[in-house]
Amino acid sequence: MKPAKRVVMLADCQSFYASVEKAEHPEYKDRPLVVAGDPERRSGIVLAACPLAKKRGITTAERLGEALAKCPDVVVIKPRMQRYIDVSMQITEIYKSYTDLVEPYSIDEQFLDVTGSLHLYGCTPEELARMIQDHVQDATGVYTRFGISETKILAKTACDNYAKKSASGIYTLPKENLAETLWKLPVNQMFMAGSRMTRHFNVMGLPTIGSVAQTPLPKLKQMMRRKFGKNSDIQAELYWRIANGIDDSPVRPGTHQVDPKSVGHMMTLPRDYGRLEEIKVVLLELTELVCQRCRGLGFMGHVVTVGCMGADFDRPTGFSRQMKMEDPSNITNQVYRWACRLLEKYWDGLPIRRVGVSLSQLTPDTEYQLSLFDMGREKSMALERVTDALKRKYGDSIVIRAVSKTEAGQALDRSAKIGGHFR
Amino acid sequence: MTTRKKLEGNGLWESSRMMLPEHKATIIRQQLEEGRKDKPNLDPQEMELIERMLAESFHEHRTISLQLYDEYEDVELTGVVTTVLTQRREIKLALGPGEWEWIKIDEIVSVR
Numbered sequence: 001m002k003p004a005k006r007v008v009m010l011a012d013c014q015s016f017y018a019s020v021e022k023a024e025h026p027e028y029k030d031r032p033l034v035v036a037g038d039p040e041r042r043s044g045i046v047l048a049a050c051p052l053a054k055k056r057g058i059t060t061a062e063r064l065g066e067a068l069a070k071c072p073d074v075v076v077i078k079p080r081m082q083r084y085i086d087v088s089m090q091i092t093e094i095y096k097s098y099t100d101l102v103e104p105y106s107i108d109e110q111f112l113d114v115t116g117s118l119h120l121y122g123c124t125p126e127e128l129a130r131m132i133q134d135h136v137q138d139a140t141g142v143y144t145r146f147g148i149s150e151t152k153i154l155a156k157t158a159c160d161n162y163a164k165k166s167a168s169g170i171y172t173l174p175k176e177n178l179a180e181t182l183w184k185l186p187v188n189q190m191f192m193a194g195s196r197m198t199r200h201f202n203v204m205g206l207p208t209i210g211s212v213a214q215t216p217l218p219k220l221k222q223m224m225r226r227k228f229g230k231n232s233d234i235q236a237e238l239y240w241r242i243a244n245g246i247d248d249s250p251v252r253p254g255t256h257q258v259d260p261k262s263v264g265h266m267m268t269l270p271r272d273y274g275r276l277e278e279i280k281v282v283l284l285e286l287t288e289l290v291c292q293r294c295r296g297l298g299f300m301g302h303v304v305t306v307g308c309m310g311a312d313f314d315r316p317t318g319f320s321r322q323m324k325m326e327d328p329s330n331i332t333n334q335v336y337r338w339a340c341r342l343l344e345k346y347w348d349g350l351p352i353r354r355v356g357v358s359l360s361q362l363t364p365d366t367e368y369q370l371s372l373f374d375m376g377r378e379k380s381m382a383l384e385r386v387t388d389a390l391k392r393k394y395g396d397s398i399v400i401r402a403v404s405k406t407e408a409g410q411a412l413d414r415s416a417k418i419g420g421h422f423r
Numbered sequence: 424m425t426t427r428k429k430l431e432g433n434g435l436w437e438s439s440r441m442m443l444p445e446h447k448a449t450i451i452r453q454q455l456e457e458g459r460k461d462k463p464n465l466d467p468q469e470m471e472l473i474e475r476m477l478a479e480s481f482h483e484h485r486t487i488s489l490q491l492y493d494e495y496e497d498v499e500l501t502g503v504v505t506t507v508l509t510q511r512r513e514i515k516l517a518l519g520p521g522e523w524e525w526i527k528i529d530e531i532v533s534v535r
Contacts, residue, residue, distance in 0.1 A: 085446045089453065104450060106441045152436060192439065238429055249433045256442070256450050293444070419443045 007125050007148065008251060009112040010155040011095065011132070012164070013088075014143045016108035017048035020087050021077045023141025032056050033075040036064045037421050041270045047079055047421065081418035087140055094136055098128070101251045109159075111152055113251035129170045145169040153191060153247035157182060161189055175245050182245070183210025191242050200227060213243035263301065264358025265289045267410065267420065272311040272351035278408040279308070279352055280340065284332075285404060285411045286357040287339050289396075291332045294359055295388055300328035300368065301359025304335055306342040311351040319346040320356075327369045328361070331380045335359065455495055462492050463532060476534040477514060480504040489516065489526065490533040497532060500524065 013019065017035040022028060032053035034046045046067050049058045056071040067074060088107045095102045098121075101113035114128060121128050129146040136144050147159025149172065158173035161182065173181060188198040190209045204223050206212050212220070217240050224236040241247060265286045273279050283306070294301060303324050310317030325338050339357055371377065387399045396415035404411040417423060428434040465473075480487045481504040491498045505523065506515035512528045 081443070081445070085443065085449055088446065089449060092450075103436070104442070104446070105436060107443065107446055111436075234427060234430060238435070241430070247435065249436055252433050254454065255433055255437060256447050257454065258437070418445050 004115065005150045006113060006115045007118055008150060008152055008155045009114060009125070009129060010105070010147045010152070010159040011110050011112060011129075011136075011144050012147075012159050013091070013108040013136075014145060014164075014169075015048045015050050015054075016088075016142065017079060017084055018050040018053070018077075019048075019142040020084055020140070022050055025075075025077075028075050031073070031075050032058070032071055033077060034058060034064075034067055035077050035079050036067070037079060039064050042268055079421040080423065081421050082423045085418070087142070090140060091136055091142065091144075094139060095132065097135075098132055101253060103251045103253055103255055111155065111251045126170055126172060130168070133169065143169065146171070148172040149245070150175055151245060151247040152249050152251065153242055154245040157191055157245070160191070161185060173245075178213070178245055179210065183208060183213055183243075185209050187212060190239070192239070197239075203227075209243050212239055215240070259299075260297065260362065262305075262358050262360035262362065263290055263293050263297070263299070264305070264356060265293075266307070266354065266356030266358075267414065268354045269352065269410070270413075272353055273355075273408065274351040276344070276347070279343065279347070279355065281403045281406060281408040282355050282410055283339055283343060283357060284336050284401065285409065285414070286355060287336045288332045288401070288411075289414075290357050290359055291330045291335055291384075292388055292391070294330040294362070295365070295384060296392075298365050299359075299362040300330045300365045301325075301335070302328040302361035302363065303359070304338045304342065305356075305358045305360065306339050306346075307354075307356040307358075308343070308347060308352045309354040310348075311353040317348060317350050318352070318354075319348075321346045322360075324361075327371065328363050328365075329368075330359070330365055331377065331384065333380060334377075458496065459494055465532070469533070473531055473534045474528070477504050477507065477528070481507055481514075488535045489531050490535075491526065491530045492532050500526070 018033055021035055022033055030052070033050045034053050035048045036046050037044050044064050046058060046060055046062050046064060049060055049067070053071060053074055056074070058067045058070055058074065064076065084107060088104070092102055092104060092110060095110060095112050099112055099114045099117045103111040105111055114125065118125065118128060121131070125148050129148060133144050133146065136142055145159055145163040146169065147155045147157065147163045148170070149155045149158050154173050154175060158171050162171035162173065163169055185208065187193055187201045187207060187209055188195070190212070193201065201207070201212065204227070206215065215223070217237060220240050221233050221236040224232040228235070267282065267286065269282065273282070303322050305320065305322040307320035308318045321342050323338055323342055325335070329335055390398050397412050400411050403409060429438055476487055479485055484503050486501060486503055488499055488501045491500065500516060500518065502516040502518040502523070504514050505517045508514070514526050514528060515523050516526055517523045
């Protein structure tokens with residue numbers, strides 16, 4: 001027997017943060033509302049705008065000042081990231097009451113594979129989506145949109161390109177109908193095609209998703225090789241599969257349990273940093289966070305990567321470089337020494353807007369190489385075990401380094417935030 | 424660099440998703456809690472089978488795999504039974520040269 005086609009859905013929450021706030025503040029029901037970051041810092045942008053605010057011309061990611069100019073009576077709410085995570089988990093639980101195959105893709109998007117449970121409801125996929133949509137709306141006040149198809153990529157495409165624009169918020173994109181639907185859209189509407197890739201596709205004479213899909217794969221590989229060199233075969237195949245809706249990835253609930261490939265932290269600074277000592281303070285703080293997380297996960301990293309982004313948007317500067325340490329480590333001071341070397345070697349002296357540190361090539365930290373030269377290792381490990389335990393119990397701000405008290409320090413501010421916004 | 428992994432398994436989605444570390448940690452913690460289970464009550468026949476396998480391993484130095492109960496995730500150990508303490512209901516399982524572990528017989532869920 002030929003296996004039946006899968007029924008995969010991508011459920012997306014409309015203006016998620018704003019919807020959560022509206023549900024919890026019924027007094028603002030009929031007013032335009034935005035959730036925006038701290039205007040004192042550069043996170044002071046619109047993170048989410050409710051449909052009423054969008055109607056007044058406010059767009060996501062614009063500066064709060066611009067939003068206020070367009071719509072002076074808009075209600076501005078401070079983000080509460082932990083609350084959004086909790087509501088997202090609550091929605092996951094609702095989805096899970098319909099199928100055990102639920103995979104969160106971001107805080108407001110989740111995949112559902114209902115192939116095996118559809119018959120329990122004796123209805124069409126669209127009717128089931130409607131049921132789930134009502135359920136989420138009643139329980140949380142959040143409006144969800146559903147893209148439905150037989151693969152994850154098509155479900156995602158159906159949601160982004162059609163369901164979000166349809167009145168019911170539910171859209172099925174059958175694979176057989178791609179020629180009349182998806183293929184007619186311009187290539188910038190394709191999943192994973194950013195502005196740069198769109199430009200390249202246009203130059204290659206591929207203005208629509210259909211034109212990418214219908215180029216034979218060997219030919220597409222050849223065309224991309226001419227542009228990006230011989231290592232672009234996989235990229236070519238990736239875009240070709242996306243355009244054709246070919247995707248055999250499973251909806252995998254345990255997907256988040258895989259061991260991380262790297263552990264990194266990055267932050268946008270409240271102002272541009274132009275002095276080496278200032279940058280080093282943040283570098284140390286980020287290294288501390290990265291190593292702390294590695295220690296918590298039981299990993300050591302072998303390769304340190306440091307990235308800095310220049311302050312000038314119009315003339316992008318900065319670097320991202322990596323170096324292999326002598327031995328894998330998760331000890332803050334050790335990793336910091338290498339991170340500093342990278343910074344000192346590659347920083348061009350221009351003001352910096354964003355700094356990131358990451359550790360990769362992770363190995364379990366149950367065994368490590370004894371070093372003849374580094375006698376302090378056992379001591380550092382013991383010390384960090386204590387500081388980590390304290391931080392777990394009382395929060396990251398309980399023990400900080402002295403430099404974090406200087407003007408450049410960001411550790412205290414960061415410990416009060418999730419993803420750069422208020423908890 | 425785009426690697427082959429993006430085209431395999433769940434690679435496309437694992438490499439493109441945006442997850443807050445705090446969100447991810449919550450999901451993992453919850454899945455762990457969901458997998459939490461009580462210790463199974465073994466059927467007397469199953470218990471007999473386990474004890475027979477242990478005895479066989481002890482007498483004939485046969486390598487066996489033991490499944491040990493854990494609240495979250497069962498542990499599997501492979502080795503040969505070298506000592507049996509009937510009074511304390513414990514066995515000593517030799518896992519390799521110079522490596523062994525004492526195991527309470529009541530912790531064993533199954534034997535292969």
